[in-house]
Amino acid sequence: MTPGRPGRDGGGTPAAGAPLAFLPTPCHPAPRLGAALGLADLWVKRDDQTGLALGGNKARKLVRLVADASAAGADTLVTGGGPQSNHARTTAAAAVRFGMRCELALAADPGTEPVGNLLLDHLLGAVVHPLGPLDYDGLEAAIVSLGERVRAEGRRAYVIPVGGASPVGVGAYVDAARELVGQLGGAPDWVVCADGSGGTHAGLLAGLAGTPTRVLGVDVGTRNDLDRAVARLASATGDGTPRSDPAPGDAVLVDHDHYGAGYGAPTPESAEAIILAARTEGLVLDPVYTAKALAALRTWVGDGRIEPGARVVFWHTGGAPALFAPRYRDELMARAYASRSL
Numbered sequence: 001m002t003p004g005r006p007g008r009d010g011g012g013t014p015a016a017g018a019p020l021a022f023l024p025t026p027c028h029p030a031p032r033l034g035a036a037l038g039l040a041d042l043w044v045k046r047d048d049q050t051g052l053a054l055g056g057n058k059a060r061k062l063v064r065l066v067a068d069a070s071a072a073g074a075d076t077l078v079t080g081g082g083p084q085s086n087h088a089r090t091t092a093a094a095a096v097r098f099g100m101r102c103e104l105a106l107a108a109d110p111g112t113e114p115v116g117n118l119l120l121d122h123l124l125g126a127v128v129h130p131l132g133p134l135d136y137d138g139l140e141a142a143i144v145s146l147g148e149r150v151r152a153e154g155r156r157a158y159v160i161p162v163g164g165a166s167p168v169g170v171g172a173y174v175d176a177a178r179e180l181v182g183q184l185g186g187a188p189d190w191v192v193c194a195d196g197s198g199g200t201h202a203g204l205l206a207g208l209a210g211t212p213t214r215v216l217g218v219d220v221g222t223r224n225d226l227d228r229a230v231a232r233l234a235s236a237t238g239d240g241t242p243r244s245d246p247a248p249g250d251a252v253l254v255d256h257d258h259y260g261a262g263y264g265a266p267t268p269e270s271a272e273a274i275i276l277a278a279r280t281e282g283l284v285l286d287p288v289y290t291a292k293a294l295a296a297l298r299t300w301v302g303d304g305r306i307e308p309g310a311r312v313v314f315w316h317t318g319g320a321p322a323l324f325a326p327r328y329r330d331e332l333m334a335r336a337y338a339s340r341s342l
């Protein structure tokens, strides 16, 4: 098989085979989940359906990142994340599609059980470097030094930061915001998404700038500088048009109250959110990102910060493979039995 190359338009379409991301993703009403939350007009944007080795928000970013890597003559994609990183898994899949090698710096112990995303990293042929526990900055530094090592070995590395949160990657969510407005026939009142690196939130904010839409990012406990990072990335990807009169949606709005004990830590509210989405809409959330985002949405509607009649879009960013990590599986099974109906 001849490996595909990114399309000349930068659209990331291999010369042969499927596009890297299946776009546009569906956007549909979720009336049963809406009723359970107290919302009359709830929609779900299905970026869990982007394709690319079980999909997720990183596929959109990778369309642009791989085109950039290819234009730079790279033969190896270098990135990293936690042991259940969706970004690492989808980058490994993108590398396969474009005939590149993938090296991953993971904040995981060498003995971490290869389940969920970590299993997929191996199946997809990535070279996995388990580096033990690292914080966000430590992980960014480890990715950069892995890139240097790959270059010292004579290969042409393209280094992608945690979450694909470079201006190139984030630009994909400027387009995604416009895709959404086209699907709805206008800007919604609210968009709610999970914040890891902040890149998705930043792109949506830039794409919706000048509209009344308020974008609520839900901190999942990754980086201490999240609010500043969202603002910085949003201005790096915006169209640069000066606005003397900012719209209500232009402010960076982050919920910091739902990540529990830290990144990836299960919380009772996120477990309930998983069960609620599953039992109202047959919608599968993930325990690290989207469950916390839905738990936050529930709180914001419950205390009136989001009005019951508002048009709200819950942005499903994917991540379901992590459900199968034992850390979540056992807790979720216990709750699934305990709450036969919610």
Ligand SMILES: Cc1ncc(COP(=O)(O)O)c(C=O)c1O
Binding pocket: 056, 057, 085, 086, 087, 162, 163, 165, 194, 195, 196, 197, 198, 199, 200, 201, 286, 289, 290, 317, 318, 319, 320
């Ligand atoms: C499933 C899922 N949702 C949301 C996010 C957060 O996206 P971002 O890093 O762009 O903030 C990630 C990032 O890793 C993710 O994997």
